[in-house]
Structure formats: C-alpha cells, structure tokens
Amino acid sequence: MTGSIEVELQNVSKFYGEDKVVDEVSFHVNQGEIFVLIGPSGCGKTTTLKMINQIVPHTSGRILVRGKDVTELDTVELRRSIGYVIQYIGLLPHLTIQDNIAFVLQLKKCPKKMQRERAMELIETVGLPVSYLDRYPRELSGGQQQRVGVARALAADPEILLMDEPFGAVDPVTREQLQNELLRLQETIQKTIVFVTHDIQEAFKMGNRIGIMRGGKLVTIGTAMDIVKERDEFIRSFIGQGAVFSALDTIPVTQALLRDLPVVKKGALVDPADSSFKGWEYAFVLDDNGQSLGYVSLAGMEGPAKIDPEKVQPLPSPSLPGDSLKKALEEMLWGNRGWLPVVSGEGAFLGIVSFQSCASLLAR
Amino acid sequence: MKSDYLWIKVWNYIVTKSDFWISMLGSHVKLVIWASCIVIILGVPIGILISRYKSLREPVLNVIGVLYTIPILGLFGFLIPLMGIGLKPALIALTIYGILPVIRNACVGIENVSPSVKEAAVGMGANGTQLLFRVELPLALPVIFAGIRTAIVMNFSVATYAVFIGAAGMGTIILVGMRTFNDGMLVAGTVLLAVTTVLLDRLLGWLEKIVQRKYGMESAD
Numbered sequence: 001m002t003g004s005i006e007v008e009l010q011n012v013s014k015f016y017g018e019d020k021v022v023d024e025v026s027f028h029v030n031q032g033e034i035f036v037l038i039g040p041s042g043c044g045k046t047t048t049l050k051m052i053n054q055i056v057p058h059t060s061g062r063i064l065v066r067g068k069d070v071t072e073l074d075t076v077e078l079r080r081s082i083g084y085v086i087q088y089i090g091l092l093p094h095l096t097i098q099d100n101i102a103f104v105l106q107l108k109k110c111p112k113k114m115q116r117e118r119a120m121e122l123i124e125t126v127g128l129p130v131s132y133l134d135r136y137p138r139e140l141s142g143g144q145q146q147r148v149g150v151a152r153a154l155a156a157d158p159e160i161l162l163m164d165e166p167f168g169a170v171d172p173v174t175r176e177q178l179q180n181e182l183l184r185l186q187e188t189i190q191k192t193i194v195f196v197t198h199d200i201q202e203a204f205k206m207g208n209r210i211g212i213m214r215g216g217k218l219v220t221i222g223t224a225m226d227i228v229k230e231r232d233e234f235i236r237s238f239i240g241q242g243a244v245f246s247a248l249d250t251i252p253v254t255q256a257l258l259r260d261l262p263v264v265k266k267g268a269l270v271d272p273a274d275s276s277f278k279g280w281e282y283a284f285v286l287d288d289n290g291q292s293l294g295y296v297s298l299a300g301m302e303g304p305a306k307i308d309p310e311k312v313q314p315l316p317s318p319s320l321p322g323d324s325l326k327k328a329l330e331e332m333l334w335g336n337r338g339w340l341p342v343v344s345g346e347g348a349f350l351g352i353v354s355f356q357s358c359a360s361l362l363a364r
Numbered sequence: 365m366k367s368d369y370l371w372i373k374v375w376n377y378i379v380t381k382s383d384f385w386i387s388m389l390g391s392h393v394k395l396v397i398w399a400s401c402i403v404i405i406l407g408v409p410i411g412i413l414i415s416r417y418k419s420l421r422e423p424v425l426n427v428i429g430v431l432y433t434i435p436i437l438g439l440f441g442f443l444i445p446l447m448g449i450g451l452k453p454a455l456i457a458l459t460i461y462g463i464l465p466v467i468r469n470a471c472v473g474i475e476n477v478s479p480s481v482k483e484a485a486v487g488m489g490a491n492g493t494q495l496l497f498r499v500e501l502p503l504a505l506p507v508i509f510a511g512i513r514t515a516i517v518m519n520f521s522v523a524t525y526a527v528f529i530g531a532a533g534m535g536t537i538i539l540v541g542m543r544t545f546n547d548g549m550l551v552a553g554t555v556l557l558a559v560t561t562v563l564l565d566r567l568l569g570w571l572e573k574i575v576q577r578k579y580g581m582e583s584a585d
C-alpha cells in the first residue's frame with residue numbers, strides 16, 4: 001500500500017461516565033486501503049468508527065482526517081465528506097430509494113437533476129434495477145437495503161468510507177456476493193475504507209490490514225497472515241480453527257513461490273551431479289522462451305546425458321500468480337500431489353508452490 | 365304519540381330555522397378552527413422543545429396536565445374575572461384543553477424516531493435544522509397528527525360550553541332550547557352537534573390514514 005495517510009488515531013480514548021469503552025487506540029489508514037476493525041460484541045468497534053466522523057466525540061487523544069485534527073474541522077462538513085454505512089442500515093423510511101441515496105446531495109443543496117442522475121448511476125453500481133429508485137425502503141429485502149446503504153455512502157463521492165458491519169443482515173451467500181462486489185468496486189474507486197465486522201472470514205477477505213479489538217483496546221494490527229501467526233491466547237481463540245484457510249485465501253501464490261529450481265534447457269546436456277540438483281528428484285525442462293515443457297525425473301541417471309524427450313512428463317495444470325494459496329492448496333489436495341507449477345498469464349514458468357513452501361510461510 | 369311528535373318538531377326546527385343553526389354552526393366551527401390553529405402553532409414547537417431539553421419535559425407536561433384536569437366551568441370561573449366574556453376567554457379555554465395532546469404527541473413522536481435513522485442522517489452531515497425538518501418531523505407526523513385530531517375533536521365538544529362565556533356556537537341552540545322549553549330546538553341542537561362531531565372525527569380519521577400511509581412505517585399494507 002502506497003499513498004498518504006488519510007485517517008489516523010493517536011491514543012484515542014472514550015469514556016462513558018466511568019466506563020472506558022475505547023482505550024488508547026492508535027492506528028492509521030492509508031489512501032486506498034481497507035482497514036478492518038474486528039472484535040467481540042461490545043469491544044468498542046462502532047464507537048471507534050463513530051469518533052472518526054465525530055458522531056461520538058472522543059474523550060482524549062487525537063484523530064486526524066487527511067492530516068487535520070477533526071476537532072478543528074467543521075463537524076457537518078467533515079461528515080459530508082465521509083461516506084458512512086451504519087450498523088443497522090438506517091435508511092430513511094419516509095423517503096424513496098432515490099431520495100435516500102441522494103440524501104447527502106440534498107443536504108448540500110445540489111440541483112434535483114444532479115441528484116437523480118447520481119442516484120441512477122449509483123443504484124446500478126450496487127447492482128439494483130433503476131426502477132427501484134421510486135420504491136420505499138420497506139419494499140426492499142434486507143440485502144437490497146444494504147446495497148442502498150452502500151450506494152448512499154458513495155453519493156457525494158467521498159474519499160473516505162466508514163462501514164459498520166455493512167453486510168451484517170444478510171445470508172452467507174448474499175454476503176459473499178456483496179463482499180465480492182465491494183472488492184471489485186474498490187479496484188476502481190480506491191477509497192480509504194474503515195470496515196467494521198465481527199466475522200473473521202470477512203475481515204481476512206476484505207482487509208488489507210486488520211485490527212483486533214478487545215475490551216476497548218486494539219490488541220494487534222496486521223495482515224491476515226500476521227494475524228494467523230499470532231501466538232496470543234485471546235487472538236488464537238478469537239480467530240478460531242479454520243481461520244488459517246481464510247487467511248491463505250487472501251495470499252497470492254507468489255508469496256510461497258519457490259524460484260530456485262533445478263531447470264534444464266531443452267536439448268542441453270544434464271549432469272545429475274550438478275549442485276543445483278542437490279536434494280531434488282526432478283528437474284524442470286524449459287524451452288528457449290522460458291516456457292516449461294514439463295519435468296523429468298533425475299532418478300536413475302548415472303552420469304551426464306541428454307534429456308530423452310520421451311521421459312519428459314507434462315506439468316499439472318498450473319496456478320496463476322494471482323491465484324490464492326488456498327486455491328493452490330486445494331488443487332494439490334484434489335490432484336494428490338505435493339506441489340503445483342506457477343505460470344504467468346503469458347505462459348512463462350515462474351516456479352512452483354508446495355506444501356512445504358506454504359508451511360514455511362506460516363512458520364516465518 | 366309524544367315521541368313521534370318530538371321528531372316532527374325536531375325536523376321542523378332543522379328545516380325552518382336552518383339560517384340560525386347554520387350561523388351557529390359557523391361560529392362554532394370558526395371558534396374551533398381558531399383554537400386549533402393556536403393549539404398547533406403553540407403545541408408543536410413546545411413539544412419539539414421539550415423533546416430537545418429533557419429537563420423541561422416533566423415540568424411542562426405536569427403543568428399542562430393539571431390545567432387539563434380543571435373542570436370546564438371552573439376554568440370559566442377563573443377566566444371571566446380576568447378577561448370578561450366573549451371570544452377571547454373562549455379561545456383560551458379551548459387552547460388549554462386542546463394543547464395537551466398536541467404537546468405530548470409532538471414530544472413522544474419525535475422521541476420515538478428510530479435512533480439508527482437519526483444517526484444515519486447525522487452521520488451523513490445533516491445539521492440540526494435539517495435533522496428536524498427532513499427526518500424527525502416527517503417521521504413523527506403520524507403521531508403528531510393523531511394528537512391534533514384528538515385536540516380538534518375535543519375542542520369541538522368543549523366549544524359547546526363557550527355559550528356560558530358569551531361566545532356563540534352549537535351550545536347556544538341547546539341552551540336557548542333548554543331555557544325556552546323548546547324541546548324541538550333542544551333535541552335538534554343535540555342531534556346536529558352529535559352528527560357534526562362524528563363527521564368531523566371521520567374526516568380527520570381519513571386524513572390521519574393518508575398521513576400514516578405516506579409517512580408511517582407500520583402501515584405498509
């Protein structure tokens with residue numbers, strides 16, 4: 001993640017009377033990044049989010065939005081410049097979907113025509129038919145309402161989005177669909193997003209980085225991979241058993257790629273005693289363009305010899321560099337083999353991933 | 365028979381004295397309209413105010429509640445020495461009776477607007493005025509309107525007593541009918557009052573349905 005810091009919290013705390021519900025929380029979110037806040041119910045996620053747009057004023061510490069202290073900004077303007085998806089959707093029941101989506105534009109007194117156009121554009125962005133614009137929220141299903149909630153947050157084209165369990169109220173299938181759509185959308189819009197959830201799978205899937213909260217404290221921050229490697233008792237029990245697979249789903253195969261492989265050129269003379277073959281049973285055969293022709297067993301080779309083209313075995317179907325490690329591992333399991341070649345879109349042989357390389361990634 | 369004879373007298377009164385009772389009904393309606401306007405113009409803002417400033421809520425509702433329990437003739441006993449007789453004290457009396465449901469419903473209606481809806485509006489950058497006029501009032505409207513309906517219907521019946529304080533209305537027909545032992549007039553006045561009250565209530569009920577349909581969440585049928 002490159003880019004500037006859009007949101008930053010420095011030792012932020014929130015008291016309700018004697019209760020310290022947010023305790024010295026510090027983190028920053030880079031431009032174009034999805035930062036996920038996760039933790040058990042009541043740990044202060046929503047409160048932390050609401051302090052960013054000052055729906056809840058913080059008790060101490062500093063909150064910076066685009067480098068400026070929020071307490072020195074005009075609160076109304078600040079909120080209008082930040083998209084907000086609230087935990088319980090909160091569509092305005094007396095307004096049509098169009099007026100709901102364009103609500104911020106209405107507050108800003110934008111022309112009616114512009115409101116209509118923007119609403120039409122956004123309802124398509126979130127995958128609902130334009131005819132829904134004239135409906136009322138009660139005439140939509142929960143999942144459809146959540147889509148409207150997202151469209152509404154995007155209305156004023158804010159740089160920053162705060163999303164509080166935006167897909168909380170839907171079934172797992174719809175939820176996954178909405179997650180994928182948001183991720184796809186994010187590729188083009190590149191917003192800075194603070195995303196609250198209590199679903200670890202969702203956190204791993206959506207978050208570039210994840211912050212885990214407990215009892216008002218931010219106990220750790222890191223990528224999905226950092227988090228599964230945590231040894232802390234609470235974190236381990238919180239993320240649960242299957243979490244490592246969710247984490248692997250977020251990691252491209254290139255992270256576990258073995259590049260230092262025994263390779264031989266087509267037609268070249270091969271000496272099995274060559275040090276680059278040490279510890280390998282196979283060598284990979286490449287043509288002059290770096291495309292792999294297959295692999296060949298080194299076993300039984302007595303001395304230097306040419307590779308017999310008959311003995312070259314074709315590679316199993318490869319992974320692409322963008323595939324996730326989870327996908328690659330699944331293929332290995334189904335294909336009953338301990339490794340998988342990785343080949344670029346243009347067909348160049350990049351290396352292999354193996355159970356071993358995945359395991360050492362986790363151990364690192 | 366006596367009762368048949370009475371209904372003929374009533375009918376005769378209604379037909380032949382239509383000029384008089386229509387003008388009395390006019391005064392009655394006028395009094396109620398004025399009073400209702402005052403009640404709405406004062407009551408709704410007071411209701412909003414006490415929903416904003418919780419410390420005012422109980423004192424205001426208590427004072428209005430006490431005034432509300434004063435029997436009507438007792439209230440006149442207060443007002444006549446202070447203001448004499450006529451339209452003005454009548455309006456004040458009606459306002460005192462009508463304002464409680466309006467204040468209470470405006471306050472409760474606004475308090476009951478879903479916090480998540482308000483939070484969404486605030487989070488999107490609605491300022492105080494925008495929150496009130498674009499979110500809270502529209503959503504509280506069904507409840508506020510129910511309070512207004514109660515106030516108007518009540519004022520319509522309370523206005524019958526206005527004759528005791530020198531303001532004309534349907535009460536005039538009934539009182540004169542009583543004093544002159546004109547049972548045709550007396551019963552005609554009562555019947556007309558009952559019929560108009562029911563019609564008014566129906567009309568307001570119909571309007572209330574429309575408001576609910578437009579702004580209410582629960583009437584999704």
Ligand SMILES: Nc1ncnc2c1ncn2[C@@H]1O[C@H](COP(=O)(O)OP(=O)(O)OP(=O)(O)O)[C@@H](O)[C@H]1O
Pocket residue numbers: 016021039040041042043044045046047048087198
């Ligand atoms: N207005 C308030 N007054 C007092 N306490 C509050 C208030 N709002 C929240 N709290 C308390 O602060 C704590 C954190 O609440 P918060 O809503 O941030 O939790 P959360 O992590 O979002 O939980 P969930 O996953 O259930 O949404 C809770 O213990 C809650 O009871």
Ligand SMILES: [Mg+2]
Pocket residue numbers: 045046047087164
């Ligand atoms: Mg929450």
